[in-house]
Amino acid sequence: MKALLLIDIQNDFLPDGALAVPAGDQVISIANQLQQHFDLVVATQDWHPANHKSFASQHAGKNVFDVIQLQGLEQVLWPDHCVQGTAGAEFSEELQLHQVEAIFRKGMVPGVDSYSGFYDNGHLKSTGLTDYLRGKEVQEVYVAGLAGDYCVYFTAKDALQEGFRTFVIEDACRPISQEGFERAKADIVAKGGKVVQSTAIVS
Numbered sequence: 001m002k003a004l005l006l007i008d009i010q011n012d013f014l015p016d017g018a019l020a021v022p023a024g025d026q027v028i029s030i031a032n033q034l035q036q037h038f039d040l041v042v043a044t045q046d047w048h049p050a051n052h053k054s055f056a057s058q059h060a061g062k063n064v065f066d067v068i069q070l071q072g073l074e075q076v077l078w079p080d081h082c083v084q085g086t087a088g089a090e091f092s093e094e095l096q097l098h099q100v101e102a103i104f105r106k107g108m109v110p111g112v113d114s115y116s117g118f119y120d121n122g123h124l125k126s127t128g129l130t131d132y133l134r135g136k137e138v139q140e141v142y143v144a145g146l147a148g149d150y151c152v153y154f155t156a157k158d159a160l161q162e163g164f165r166t167f168v169i170e171d172a173c174r175p176i177s178q179e180g181f182e183r184a185k186a187d188i189v190a191k192g193g194k195v196v197q198s199t200a201i202v203s
Protein backbone atom coordinates (compact mmCIF):
# COMPACT_ATOMS: atom_id res chain seq x y z
CA MET A 1 0.00 0.00 0.00
CA LYS A 2 1.10 3.55 -0.80
CA ALA A 3 0.50 6.47 1.52
CA LEU A 4 0.72 10.19 0.79
CA LEU A 5 1.79 12.30 3.77
CA LEU A 6 0.75 15.94 3.42
CA ILE A 7 2.97 17.91 5.74
CA ASP A 8 1.84 21.10 7.44
CA ILE A 9 -0.11 22.74 4.59
CA GLN A 10 -1.33 25.35 7.06
CA ASN A 11 -2.08 29.04 6.70
CA ASP A 12 0.90 30.20 8.73
CA PHE A 13 3.27 28.55 6.22
CA LEU A 14 1.54 30.15 3.23
CA PRO A 15 2.08 33.67 1.82
CA ASP A 16 1.05 36.26 4.44
CA GLY A 17 1.33 33.62 7.16
CA ALA A 18 3.40 34.06 10.31
CA LEU A 19 6.16 31.76 9.00
CA ALA A 20 5.54 32.07 5.29
CA VAL A 21 7.42 29.60 3.13
CA PRO A 22 8.30 31.23 -0.23
CA ALA A 23 5.70 30.18 -2.83
CA GLY A 24 4.28 27.74 -0.31
CA ASP A 25 0.83 28.09 -1.86
CA GLN A 26 2.10 26.41 -5.02
CA VAL A 27 2.04 23.00 -3.37
CA ILE A 28 -1.72 23.06 -2.77
CA SER A 29 -3.03 22.27 -6.25
CA ILE A 30 -0.37 19.57 -6.67
CA ALA A 31 -1.32 18.07 -3.30
CA ASN A 32 -4.96 18.04 -4.41
CA GLN A 33 -4.15 16.30 -7.71
CA LEU A 34 -1.94 13.70 -6.06
CA GLN A 35 -4.43 12.38 -3.53
CA GLN A 36 -6.51 10.20 -5.85
CA HIS A 37 -3.38 8.23 -6.80
CA PHE A 38 -2.84 6.89 -3.27
CA ASP A 39 -4.38 4.16 -1.13
CA LEU A 40 -4.16 6.33 1.93
CA VAL A 41 -3.72 10.06 2.57
CA VAL A 42 -2.60 11.37 5.94
CA ALA A 43 -1.93 14.99 6.95
CA THR A 44 0.23 16.45 9.68
CA GLN A 45 -0.59 19.66 11.51
CA ASP A 46 1.92 21.76 13.44
CA TRP A 47 -0.04 22.52 16.61
CA HIS A 48 1.79 24.58 19.20
CA PRO A 49 0.69 25.96 22.55
CA ALA A 50 1.11 29.76 22.71
CA ASN A 51 4.12 29.36 25.02
CA HIS A 52 6.01 26.93 22.79
CA LYS A 53 9.75 27.17 23.32
CA SER A 54 10.48 27.15 19.58
CA PHE A 55 9.10 30.69 19.50
CA ALA A 56 11.67 33.50 19.73
CA SER A 57 9.04 35.43 21.72
CA GLN A 58 9.57 33.00 24.61
CA HIS A 59 13.27 33.85 25.00
CA ALA A 60 14.22 37.30 26.27
CA GLY A 61 16.83 38.97 24.08
CA LYS A 62 16.59 36.39 21.29
CA ASN A 63 15.55 37.01 17.72
CA VAL A 64 13.74 35.01 15.11
CA PHE A 65 16.13 32.56 13.36
CA ASP A 66 18.63 32.63 16.25
CA VAL A 67 19.76 29.13 17.19
CA ILE A 68 19.78 28.10 20.84
CA GLN A 69 20.18 24.92 22.86
CA LEU A 70 16.83 23.60 24.04
CA GLN A 71 16.87 20.53 26.29
CA GLY A 72 20.16 19.50 24.72
CA LEU A 73 19.04 20.00 21.13
CA GLU A 74 19.84 22.75 18.63
CA GLN A 75 16.71 24.79 18.17
CA VAL A 76 16.02 27.43 15.53
CA LEU A 77 13.80 30.13 17.01
CA TRP A 78 10.75 30.83 14.90
CA PRO A 79 8.12 33.52 14.80
CA ASP A 80 5.00 32.49 16.75
CA HIS A 81 3.18 30.15 14.35
CA CYS A 82 0.52 27.45 14.21
CA VAL A 83 -0.80 28.28 17.65
CA GLN A 84 -3.57 25.86 18.60
CA GLY A 85 -7.01 27.17 17.69
CA THR A 86 -5.83 30.12 15.60
CA ALA A 87 -6.57 30.68 11.91
CA GLY A 88 -2.87 30.31 11.15
CA ALA A 89 -2.93 26.74 12.41
CA GLU A 90 -5.79 25.74 10.13
CA PHE A 91 -5.18 23.91 6.88
CA SER A 92 -5.42 26.01 3.77
CA GLU A 93 -9.03 26.37 2.72
CA GLU A 94 -7.96 25.31 -0.77
CA LEU A 95 -6.52 22.02 0.41
CA GLN A 96 -8.86 19.12 -0.23
CA LEU A 97 -9.36 17.16 2.95
CA HIS A 98 -12.08 14.65 2.09
CA GLN A 99 -9.57 11.92 1.28
CA VAL A 100 -7.45 12.62 4.37
CA GLU A 101 -8.13 9.68 6.69
CA ALA A 102 -6.16 10.91 9.69
CA ILE A 103 -4.47 14.04 10.94
CA PHE A 104 -1.39 13.71 13.14
CA ARG A 105 -0.75 16.79 15.24
CA LYS A 106 2.71 17.60 16.55
CA GLY A 107 4.58 20.19 18.54
CA MET A 108 2.23 20.24 21.51
CA VAL A 109 4.88 19.77 24.23
CA PRO A 110 6.18 23.28 25.07
CA GLY A 111 9.81 22.30 25.61
CA VAL A 112 10.50 20.23 22.52
CA ASP A 113 9.95 20.94 18.84
CA SER A 114 8.61 18.33 16.47
CA TYR A 115 9.44 18.66 12.79
CA SER A 116 8.75 15.06 11.84
CA GLY A 117 5.30 13.55 11.64
CA PHE A 118 6.69 10.46 13.37
CA TYR A 119 8.68 11.71 16.39
CA ASP A 120 9.61 14.85 18.29
CA ASN A 121 13.06 16.26 17.54
CA GLY A 122 14.57 14.39 20.50
CA HIS A 123 13.04 11.11 19.29
CA LEU A 124 11.54 10.71 22.76
CA LYS A 125 7.89 10.26 21.86
CA SER A 126 6.22 8.72 18.85
CA THR A 127 3.10 10.28 17.35
CA GLY A 128 1.83 6.79 16.53
CA LEU A 129 2.17 7.39 12.79
CA THR A 130 4.43 4.36 12.24
CA ASP A 131 1.97 1.97 13.88
CA TYR A 132 -0.92 3.61 12.05
CA LEU A 133 0.77 3.13 8.68
CA ARG A 134 1.85 -0.44 9.47
CA GLY A 135 -1.69 -1.21 10.58
CA LYS A 136 -2.84 -0.12 7.11
CA GLU A 137 -0.11 -2.30 5.54
CA VAL A 138 1.66 0.69 4.05
CA GLN A 139 5.12 -0.05 2.68
CA GLU A 140 5.65 3.09 0.59
CA VAL A 141 5.47 6.61 1.93
CA TYR A 142 5.40 9.70 -0.30
CA VAL A 143 6.05 13.01 1.41
CA ALA A 144 4.87 16.44 0.22
CA GLY A 145 4.16 19.84 1.74
CA LEU A 146 5.91 22.45 3.88
CA ALA A 147 8.58 23.17 4.63
CA GLY A 148 10.80 21.04 2.39
CA ASP A 149 13.93 21.64 4.45
CA TYR A 150 12.30 21.14 7.86
CA CYS A 151 9.15 19.14 8.43
CA VAL A 152 9.15 17.35 5.07
CA TYR A 153 12.83 16.46 5.47
CA PHE A 154 12.54 15.22 9.05
CA THR A 155 9.42 13.23 8.22
CA ALA A 156 11.12 11.56 5.24
CA LYS A 157 14.21 10.79 7.32
CA ASP A 158 12.11 9.11 10.02
CA ALA A 159 10.08 7.24 7.41
CA LEU A 160 13.31 5.73 6.09
CA GLN A 161 14.48 4.87 9.57
CA GLU A 162 11.14 3.20 10.28
CA GLY A 163 11.68 0.99 7.25
CA PHE A 164 9.28 2.50 4.71
CA ARG A 165 10.25 2.89 1.08
CA THR A 166 10.36 6.67 1.04
CA PHE A 167 9.83 9.23 -1.71
CA VAL A 168 9.99 13.01 -1.51
CA ILE A 169 7.78 14.61 -4.16
CA GLU A 170 10.05 17.51 -4.94
CA ASP A 171 7.68 19.81 -6.81
CA ALA A 172 5.00 19.25 -4.16
CA CYS A 173 7.30 20.80 -1.55
CA ARG A 174 8.63 24.32 -0.96
CA PRO A 175 11.51 25.06 1.41
CA ILE A 176 12.33 27.94 3.69
CA SER A 177 15.88 27.83 2.25
CA GLN A 178 16.61 26.37 -1.19
CA GLU A 179 20.15 25.52 -0.09
CA GLY A 180 18.79 23.69 2.93
CA PHE A 181 16.43 21.73 0.68
CA GLU A 182 19.30 20.71 -1.62
CA ARG A 183 21.16 19.30 1.39
CA ALA A 184 18.00 17.64 2.65
CA LYS A 185 17.29 15.91 -0.67
CA ALA A 186 20.90 14.72 -0.94
CA ASP A 187 20.68 13.27 2.57
CA ILE A 188 17.40 11.46 1.81
CA VAL A 189 18.96 9.94 -1.30
CA ALA A 190 22.11 8.98 0.65
CA LYS A 191 19.90 7.21 3.18
CA GLY A 192 18.13 5.19 0.48
CA GLY A 193 15.13 7.40 -0.30
CA LYS A 194 14.11 8.75 -3.66
CA VAL A 195 13.28 12.22 -4.94
CA VAL A 196 10.51 12.18 -7.54
CA GLN A 197 8.25 14.61 -9.42
CA SER A 198 4.47 14.74 -9.14
CA THR A 199 4.16 14.38 -12.92
CA ALA A 200 5.49 10.81 -12.64
CA ILE A 201 2.61 10.00 -10.29
CA VAL A 202 -0.36 11.83 -11.79
CA SER A 203 0.32 11.02 -15.46
Ligand code: VGL
Pocket residue numbers: 007008013046078115146147148149150151152
Ligand atom coordinates in the same frame (compact mmCIF):
# COMPACT_ATOMS: atom_id res chain seq x y z
C1 VGL B 1 8.00 23.87 10.39
C2 VGL B 1 9.47 25.31 11.38
C3 VGL B 1 8.75 25.28 12.54
C4 VGL B 1 7.60 23.10 9.18
C5 VGL B 1 7.27 23.82 11.57
O1 VGL B 1 6.41 22.74 9.03
O2 VGL B 1 8.49 22.83 8.33
N1 VGL B 1 9.11 24.60 10.32
N2 VGL B 1 7.65 24.53 12.63
Ligand code: ZN
Pocket residue numbers: 046048054081082107
Ligand atom coordinates in the same frame (compact mmCIF):
# COMPACT_ATOMS: atom_id res chain seq x y z
ZN1 ZN C 1 6.38 24.69 14.34
